[in-house]
Amino acid sequence: MLQSFSADQLTMFEVCWQTLRAALFVSCLTACHGYNIYEDRIPNGASVPHPCKPNYIWGGVGHENVLGGGARNPFGIAFQDAGNTWTEALCRSDSDGDGQSNGVELGDPNCVWTSGAAELTTGLSHPGVCEPTDSDLCLQLNSWEIDCTIGDFTCDGIGHPDTTNWTITFDNTAVPAQETTYMCQIFDIPDDQVYHLFASQPVIDNPYIMHHTLVYGCTGTPPSTYNSPSSCGMYLEECSVMLAGWTVGSPGECQRSDDGFLVGKGHFTQVMMEHHWNNPTSASNYFDASGITLFLTPNLRANNLATLITGQEDLTIPAGESAFTVTGTCPKDCLDQKLENTIYITSAHLHMHYLGSSGRIEQWRDGVLINTWFDESSYSYDYPVSNVFDPPIPLLKGDEVKTICTYKSTSKDEITYYGEGTSDEMCYAFMNYYPSENGPSECVSWDEFTTCDDFGSANQFSASIFLLVGLLGLCLMGTLV
Known part of the structure; x- marks a missing residue:
């Protein structure tokens, strides 16, 4: 049944529609190549x-x-x-x-x-x-x-007599009987001198629920509640500098022999470890005390690393698609704003969930594609590929970086959205670069907007968009009543 609207209602609807257009543009997502049928x-x-x-x-x-x-x-x-x-x-x-x-x-x-x-x-x-x-x-x-x-882990420098192996593990904690849980705990790390963090290796206590682990450096004083494992989101303002990570299929993380993250005296002396627990059967008898070993050397290397995150968080993946592609653009004006000078990308990898089928990272300059950093024609969440660049790839002010993710949703009978759960989807690229003082930590898109558009961090940015959508909903409710 069609509903008719008064002139006032139509005017209000027009205002709401303009608000929507200002907040969220319709995403243009393109189907591409076929896949294993x-x-x-x-x-x-x-x-x-x-x-x-x-x-x-x-x-x-x-x-x-x-x-x-x-x-x-x-x-x-x-x-x-x-x-x-x-x-x-x-x-x-x-x-x-x-x-x-x-x-x-x-x-x-x-x-x-x-x-x-x-x-x-x-x-x-x-x-x-x-x-x-x-x-x-x-x-x-x-x-x-x-x-x-799971795979053996080797990395030059681990066996050196000066290397400190610093293992941090969660207190043994009951896993909630729900599909997705993010838990965080704060740890001290050696602060007697300056170190380079050059490698990390997972310590998996309960492989049935471990999805990924991230370690962030703390620049502020985190709430005391995180002195023991506590529920958290994907972002804590006081601890937001990514230093290390693990995901299913990775035996560990190893940096090039010239590179490391500065930690210790005068730098990061506390870190936050974030676990993502995936418990799809909502089992109530699981516990976990997983963690990670950080490998620290006092023999400082030539380059100080940082991590740049790019990608797209506006994901609406229809069911039944053999190939559905989204692009997250870190545009010229954003890199101009965030880059102090040229940075050099040493490695990069994609992060999608189980619908992810392929992806790549492109570098553009003056509207021309100058470099495809890598092109994973067959992406597997369980078998992540870390692409190491030697020599490193220069990224200049004025460049653009495009993160392109393709999904296969033929196994789904409903739309899949961006989200923290394993059954949701993501489209991120994580790349390490030096020198750390020259570059940004993130340039993530929501449709055509980016984190340069005064929305704050990637997750704060998402929250702002969701707030706008909520306000729009209230606006429309007023229109249709």
Whole structure:
């Protein structure tokens, strides 16, 4: 039923619409290339868990290689024999021989699934890998070696006699029975002299819930509540300088031999460690005391590092898209404002969640693309790629940086938005650079706006936009009453 409006209401609606246009422009998001279609032909094809790496996804479900390609596993062979189609016979078969049908393992126990509408999204297992992998039965049935290791970590300087290994871990804390939790705790670090922080390695206590860890340097005095693990958001004003981090799939973080973050006497003597716990089943019996080891050297290196964050926070990803692209632009006027002088990018990596399928970072100058720093044609959240640049890439005043993220949402039946949860999405690039005194800490977009537009930090910026949307909603409510 159409509703008619009075002239006064139309005038008010016009005012609201102009307010909306001033606050948020409609995002222009473009579909691009195709992607592996086979995971769309089975239930939960993009969400099959790794059988022996908690929190990991097995991307190439029908292959022995976790990322796909190469030899097929028993389920992949059966799927091919079924014409690469999810049939009732395939559903009721037990391809890996572990006593559970393919349908049960993939969330379609009654074999009624149709594309985009799996019955279950939790309690999944792998239909091509006998589980548990270390049982006598599965040691016989799994005819290839399954990589259950997280990966070894090596970094020049770790074994040096002058290096200090400083490990910080959370107090053992009950994990809330909810999908997404951010917890923070403050720690002291050595302050007897100046150090360069040049590497970090995770200490994972509970791999079933650990999503990522970040370590921030504190420039102010944080609230005392964070002396023990306390609920927090993605931003604390007093501790906002990123120094180290870990995410699923990374064995650790290592800087080039010439680079390090200044900490210790006269610099950062306190740090805040932030854990993101992902508990999708809302289990109530989990505890965690994870942390990170920081490697500090008093032998100061040539370059003082800092971290620049770019990306796009205006994410509205429709369901059912094979390739949906967003771009976050750090524009010329923002870099002109934030850069004191040329900075040199030493490394960069993308951060998306499980819908992320590909991405790249571009450098523009005078409206011309001069450099694509890297182009990940197959992005995997579980297997992040750190792109190291040697020699480092100069970023000049007047340049623009574009962070481009592409998502595959064929596994979703509803819109996915930006958010802190694993089931939400993000589009960020984290890049290290030197000299630290020359550059900014962030240049993040919300649609066409950036953090240079007097919105403060990235998360304060988002909050400002949400406030504007809320005010608009109240405005429209007044219009339509």
